[in-house]
Amino acid sequence: MTRKQKRLSVIVAGLAFLGAAAGLTFYALGQKASYFYMPADLATASVPPGQRIRLGGLVEKGTIVRGQGATVAFSVTDKQKSVKVTYTGILPDLFREDQGVITEGAFGPDGVFVADSVLAKHDERYMPKEVADGLKAKGVWQESTN
Amino acid sequence: MVETGHFALVLAFALSLVQMLVPLVGARTGNQRLMAVGGPVTVTGFALTALSFAALASAYAGSDFSVASVWENSHSLQPMIYKITGTWGNHEGSMLLWVLILTFFGALVAVFGNNLPSTLKANVLAVQGMIGAAFFLFILATSNPFVRLNPAPIEGRDLNPILQDLGLAIHPPMLYLGYVGFSICFSFSVAALIEGRIDASWARWVRPWTLVAWMFLTGGIAMGSYWAYYELGWGGFWFWDPVENASFMPWLAGTALLHSAIVMEKRSALKIWTLLLAILTFSLSLLGTFLVRSGVLTSVHAFATDPARGVFILCILTLFIGGSLALFALRASRLTAGGLFHPISREGALVLNNLFLTTATATVLVGTLYPLALEALTGGKISVGAPFFDLTFGPLMLPLLAIVPFGPLLAWKRGDVIAASQRLMAAFAVAIAAMLVTGLFIDGASVFAALGVGLAVWLVVGALTDLAVKSGFGSVAPAIMLRRFAGLPRSVFGTALAHLGLGLTLLGIVGTLCFGTEKILSMHPGETVDLSGHTLRFEGLSPRKGPNFTEDRGRFLLMGADGNADGAITSAKRFYPVRQTVTTESGIRTIGLSQLYLSLGDENNDGSVVVRLWWKPLVTLIWGGGLVMMAGAAMSLLDRRLRVGAPAKRRKPAAALATPT
Numbered sequence: 001m002t003r004k005q006k007r008l009s010v011i012v013a014g015l016a017f018l019g020a021a022a023g024l025t026f027y028a029l030g031q032k033a034s035y036f037y038m039p040a041d042l043a044t045a046s047v048p049p050g051q052r053i054r055l056g057g058l059v060e061k062g063t064i065v066r067g068q069g070a071t072v073a074f075s076v077t078d079k080q081k082s083v084k085v086t087y088t089g090i091l092p093d094l095f096r097e098d099q100g101v102i103t104e105g106a107f108g109p110d111g112v113f114v115a116d117s118v119l120a121k122h123d124e125r126y127m128p129k130e131v132a133d134g135l136k137a138k139g140v141w142q143e144s145t146n
Numbered sequence: 147m148v149e150t151g152h153f154a155l156v157l158a159f160a161l162s163l164v165q166m167l168v169p170l171v172g173a174r175t176g177n178q179r180l181m182a183v184g185g186p187v188t189v190t191g192f193a194l195t196a197l198s199f200a201a202l203a204s205a206y207a208g209s210d211f212s213v214a215s216v217w218e219n220s221h222s223l224q225p226m227i228y229k230i231t232g233t234w235g236n237h238e239g240s241m242l243l244w245v246l247i248l249t250f251f252g253a254l255v256a257v258f259g260n261n262l263p264s265t266l267k268a269n270v271l272a273v274q275g276m277i278g279a280a281f282f283l284f285i286l287a288t289s290n291p292f293v294r295l296n297p298a299p300i301e302g303r304d305l306n307p308i309l310q311d312l313g314l315a316i317h318p319p320m321l322y323l324g325y326v327g328f329s330i331c332f333s334f335s336v337a338a339l340i341e342g343r344i345d346a347s348w349a350r351w352v353r354p355w356t357l358v359a360w361m362f363l364t365g366g367i368a369m370g371s372y373w374a375y376y377e378l379g380w381g382g383f384w385f386w387d388p389v390e391n392a393s394f395m396p397w398l399a400g401t402a403l404l405h406s407a408i409v410m411e412k413r414s415a416l417k418i419w420t421l422l423l424a425i426l427t428f429s430l431s432l433l434g435t436f437l438v439r440s441g442v443l444t445s446v447h448a449f450a451t452d453p454a455r456g457v458f459i460l461c462i463l464t465l466f467i468g469g470s471l472a473l474f475a476l477r478a479s480r481l482t483a484g485g486l487f488h489p490i491s492r493e494g495a496l497v498l499n500n501l502f503l504t505t506a507t508a509t510v511l512v513g514t515l516y517p518l519a520l521e522a523l524t525g526g527k528i529s530v531g532a533p534f535f536d537l538t539f540g541p542l543m544l545p546l547l548a549i550v551p552f553g554p555l556l557a558w559k560r561g562d563v564i565a566a567s568q569r570l571m572a573a574f575a576v577a578i579a580a581m582l583v584t585g586l587f588i589d590g591a592s593v594f595a596a597l598g599v600g601l602a603v604w605l606v607v608g609a610l611t612d613l614a615v616k617s618g619f620g621s622v623a624p625a626i627m628l629r630r631f632a633g634l635p636r637s638v639f640g641t642a643l644a645h646l647g648l649g650l651t652l653l654g655i656v657g658t659l660c661f662g663t664e665k666i667l668s669m670h671p672g673e674t675v676d677l678s679g680h681t682l683r684f685e686g687l688s689p690r691k692g693p694n695f696t697e698d699r700g701r702f703l704l705m706g707a708d709g710n711a712d713g714a715i716t717s718a719k720r721f722y723p724v725r726q727t728v729t730t731e732s733g734i735r736t737i738g739l740s741q742l743y744l745s746l747g748d749e750n751n752d753g754s755v756v757v758r759l760w761w762k763p764l765v766t767l768i769w770g771g772g773l774v775m776m777a778g779a780a781m782s783l784l785d786r787r788l789r790v791g792a793p794a795k796r797r798k799p800a801a802a803l804a805t806p807t
Contacts (some may be wrong), residue, residue: 010489014501021505025512025538028286032534033517036527054529061782070747089666090379090747090758095727104529139648 028065038134039081055083055105055115056131057100064097076103076113078135087115100131147484148213154290155242158194158249159282161187165275169268173340181264184271185256191278192246192253199233202291206233212298215239215291221304221724225291231314232305237439237455237587238291238748241319245281245434247319247326249427251280251355255330262351269337270330275327280462288455288771291528304694304724313373313374317366321393324363325431328400330355332428335421336470339477345453349411349420354783356407356424360400361779367393382690383658384767386535391514392434396505399427402503405496413493413558415484417476419500429467436463437514488560493559499662504544507565509538547594547601551608554641555615573611579603591660598656605649609642640782644775650772657740657764660758664761668754676707677759680742681705687755695722697731700755706736717757718744741762 036054037045048052060082063075069087075082085103095101095118103115164189172180187249202215207229211217219236230236236245252274259267285291334352338344370393384390402421410420416566429568440456487493513530520526551573555566567574581600614620616638617631663678671686685701697720706712717733732745740763749754 006489017501018505021509021538021542023539028534028537029323029516029530033528033530033535036529050587052533054527066748066750070668070758090730090745090756092380093730 013024036102038078038131039076039083040078042083045083047107049109051087052104052106054102055085055113056100056134057082058131059097059099059101060097061097062110076101083113084111085113085115087118090115091118100129147199148205148292148294151198151205152290153727154194154198154201155282155292156286158191158198158245159279159286160277161191161194162249162275162282163341165191166272166276166279168272168338169275170272173265173268173272175607176265178264181268184268184275186582188249188256188271188274191275192249195242195246195249199242202239202242203233205232206230206239209302211300211302212294212296213291214293214295217295217299220302220692222301224305224310225693227315228305228310229311232309232318234318235305235309235314237291238285240283240322241285241289241439243287243318244326245278247283247322248274248329249280251582253331254350255333259351266337266348269340273333273336274329277333277466281464282463283401284458288458304722307695307720307722307725307727307729308323308342308377310722311373311377313369317369317373321364324359324361324366325393325402325434327355327359327362328396328424328428328431331359331403331424333471335386335424338421339470339473340358340482342477342480344417344421344481346411349407352420352424353404353407354412355405356400357779357783360397360404361776361783363393363397363400364772364775364779367397368769368776371772372769376732376734377729379732381664381732381743381745381758381762383655383765385529386513386532388517389438391435391510391790392470394436395510395514396427396430398503398507398510399423399430401792402500402507403427405491405499405711409493409496413487415485415487415493416497417487418481421478421481422474423500423504425467425470429463429470430511432463432466436460443518459730479645485559487558490556490563491561492553492556495549495556498549499546499553502542505537506542506546509542510535513538535588540576544601547648550605550645550648551611552611554638554645558746569615570608570611573604573607576607577601587659595656596658598660599653602649602653602656605652606646609646609649612645613638613642634784637782640778640780640785643778643781645778647771647774647776647778649771650767651769654739654764654767654769654771656744658762658768661763662761662765664759666756666758668750669757670752672784673760675757676740680737680761682742682744682758682759683711684755687716687749690718692720694724695720697721699748700733700757702733702744706743715742715744717744719746725803736766739766739770741765 006017032129034052034063035112036052037047038057039055041123042055055076057076057078060075060077063073063082065073067073067086070088072082072091073086074090075084085105087103103113104117104119105113108114165184168187169181169184172178172183195770198377202213205213206220207226209216209222209229213218213234214239219239220232224232232239252271255262255267255270256273259270262270304768331352334348334355337349367390370390371383374385375381383532403420406416406420406423409416426483436456436459440459460795495642513534517530518529520528552563552566552568556563577600580603580607581596585593586600587595588595613634614632616634617627619627623629665675665677669684671684674681674683676682682705683703683705685703687698687700690699692695697718699718702709702715702717704713704715713735715733715735716731718731720729720731721727722729730745732743734744735742740761743760743762745758747758749755
């Protein structure tokens with residue numbers, strides 16, 4: 001091979017590598033990113049059972065039921081609709097009624113959302129940003145009310 | 147005192163303006179006297195910033211609640227250590243720490259940079275001055291830590307309880323030493339572009355700075371990871387959280403820079419690329435500062451959100467990244483290309499390293515920024531987490547790790563893969579053996595786990611092979627070998643240690659993820675639970691009162707094989723009344739390199755308590771490997787060649803000696 005051909009082959013190999021990495025990244029973004037929904041959004045968006053999503057809202061008052069062992073059931077609401085959620089594990093320290101929460105997991109075949117993680121990341125007003133924005137958009141919560 | 151600090155900060159801002167203009171003009175016009183202004187001004191600016199920081203720290207230590215930032219983030223009942231560390235446990239104070247470290251590095255260049263060409267030094271200090279001026283202005287305009295309250299409140303609002311931990315004393319200063327340390331590499335690059343001249347000695351000046359910054363960034367990330375691990379009570383060591391990614395991206399790019407700077411120093415090749423990498427690394431540091439400080443993300447790091455701050459940092463970001471890249475585009479073509487090399491050579495291996503590392507940086511960047519961009523453009527909200535990074539970052543890292551041991555064994559210019567492979571045969575055999583043992587003899591080991599263990603062992607033994615080969619193992623008498631071993635350049639040890647540390651970290655990750663076990667259950671007092679061969683008995687909850695919190699402590703006894711207790715583990719639920727916040731204090735017991743980790747959940751109505759337990763095999767290696775990597779960087783820094791301040795002439799023979807292969 002001449003020097004020119006060598007250089008060309010190195011460049012082509014490098015570009016192929018970058019192309020493969022870029023392809024993988026876009027594929028992963030399409031497949032592995034989980035979308036954020038609030039309960040009322042689920043009426044319009046069809047989320048098949050088994051697809052990972054994030055579900056956010058307020059923990060509905062009076063719905064927290066502690067079951068066998070460490071399993072907990074509660075409802076997440078945006079004051080328009082609510083969704084039943086079950087979770088096995090330790091709830092975050094900041095988990096409480098009427099406070100914002102984000103759960104991640106998938107719907108089971110029975111329509112109950114099975115969460116494998118419950119986040120209560122928040123600012124000092126105990127309201128995750130996504131949930132606050134969503135509630136504000138629906139007009140059921142204002143920053144001053146908290 | 148507070149007003150003195152405020153005044154010193156304003157003066158430091160004014161001096162940074164002098165620092166950015168006068169040496170630059172001096173360098174343009176060739177005026178030595180103007181250039182000489184840079185040094186003293188930089189050192190004075192650092193002294194003033196230090197005074198300002200000391201003033202703020204003393205306000206925190208003395209609980210002066212007439213200062214707004216102290217009132218918001220401190221409490222008179224806090225233990226003294228948290229009063230002091232609380233100085234940077236908030237937005238304003240942490241930005242002050244940021245500029246303190248920036249001016250500190252500038253002062254180091256001013257004091258120890260006497261062997262630099264005067265125009266280069268003047269330009270470097272001027273660029274440091276520009277960065278300083280921008281951030282001083284940012285602090286004074288949007289995040290002033292010295293704002294007073296009138297009337298002064300009697301009591302403060304307490305530091306965020308999650309931050310009331312020793313980790314706050316270590317993690318942020320270390321991380322900032324790393325982040326901001328890369329500003330020196332950035333300034334050197336921009337200075338070289340301003341001069342339109344760059345040579346191999348430039349790399350020799352820049353490499354120690356890169357090493358220092360990289361060493362602290364490694365420590366800062368490892369410390370942050372361990373802190374999150376024990377403080378959050380989730381048992382995880384890395385969450386691919388955007389805030390973590392913000393510090394990981396400069397680390398990846400900085401690692402690439404560290405390697406490409408070697409090529410530039412030894413072979414005068416990759417000059418332009420190294421320059422670009424230095425700019426990109428600090429740009430990613432700035433991006434990290436923006437992501438964490440602007441409030442676009444919700445996390446424990448986003449102390450308070452104020453849109454003006456985000457816009458301001460975004461402007462700084464655009465100015466510096468855009469400006470430096472524009473300068474690069476204009477000037478880079480003037481720089482001459484360096485030595486040629488065969489694709490299979492030490493240089494070639496380092497280029498491959500750079501290709502992998504920068505691509506990996508890019509995937510992390512996409513995963514971090516895509517959700518933000520999507521939300522800004524369409525309003526759609528997505529989260530990109532571990533599954534995304536497993537699929538993109540993972541496949542990039544695996545081949546990179548597999549080829550790491552080859553790099554140091556290849557010769558410069560034209561290498562011999564077959565010879566290198568022969569030298570690595572022993573390491574390869576050990577790795578295969580480790581893989582087989584893992585796969586065949588450990589219950590529940592998956593193919594991935596076996597591969598992971600094999601790869602980690604390959605890295606560790608490969609690093610040791612490098613040392614053995616270079617000291618002539620097997621070809622010379624043991625006495626000569628020992629003498630050669632002792633005489634190896636420190637940077638060879640540095641390389642081997644860093645690669646070995648990487649292997650240890652990988653081993654820790656594989657051990658924890660693939661062989662860890664976990665149990666969640668409700669326990670009554672007196673009940674026992676078995677986890678991976680360890681028996682724990684729950685003794686019950688007992689209340690206790692701390693200085694500024696109350697807690698329920700759950701006591702667990704670790705039962706030995708003979709039925710007697712073999713030590714206790716306590717985990718607690720703490721309640722901080724001032725902020726009405728509950729935190730979980732995890733209970734950890736280190737056994738060998740592994741850890742038993744338990745965290746307490748809520749109390750049930752029947753008196754039982756939810757408990758989550760983990761057995762985490764080899765988990766301490768994750769951070770231990772980080773420490774070994776830091777030791778590697780420190781070792782490289784001790785290399786004669788790189789000794790800051792050693793006269794340039796004496797270095798030449800040392801550098802020639804350092805490259806026997």
